[in-house]
Amino acid sequence: xxxxxxxxxxxxxxxxxxxxxxxxxxxxxxxxxxxxxxxxxxxxxxxxxxxxxxxxxxxxxxxxxxxxxxxxxxxxxxxxxxxxxxxxxxxxxxxxxxxxxxxxxxxxxxxxxxxxxxxxxxxxxx
Numbered sequence: 001x002x003x004x005x006x007x008x009x010x011x012x013x014x015x016x017x018x019x020x021x022x023x024x025x026x027x028x029x030x031x032x033x034x035x036x037x038x039x040x041x042x043x044x045x046x047x048x049x050x051x052x053x054x055x056x057x058x059x060x061x062x063x064x065x066x067x068x069x070x071x072x073x074x075x076x077x078x079x080x081x082x083x084x085x086x087x088x089x090x091x092x093x094x095x096x097x098x099x100x101x102x103x104x105x106x107x108x109x110x111x112x113x114x115x116x117x118x119x120x121x122x123x124x125x126x
Contacts, residue, residue: 011125051107052107093121
C-alpha cells in the first residue's frame, strides 16, 4: 500500500500562488500515475490534474488549465501542484491520489485513482 502525505496548503489572497507537495512511500512511486483532486465545503470531490508515471503527459480540468501545473520528481517520490492566480471559489481541501495500477497508459479517468492522502487545506481570501 502507498502512503501519501500532502503539504503546502494555507491561506492566500485572491490572485496569489501556492505550491502543494505530495510525498509518497510504501511502493515504487515512479510506476504510478498521480493526481490532484479538491473538495470544497458542501460539494463533491472534483478532479484537478493528473500526471503520467513517466512525467511526460499531464491532464487538467478546464477550470484550472493555464493556471495550475502538475509535476513530479520521481527521485524524491514527490508530486507537486503549482497553483497560480487562485480564486476564492477554489477554497477547498486538496487531495493527492495515486493510480491503483502501475504503468497505466490513461490518466484521464478519475476513478483509476485509488489511494488518497489526508488532504491539505487551501483557503483563498477575496
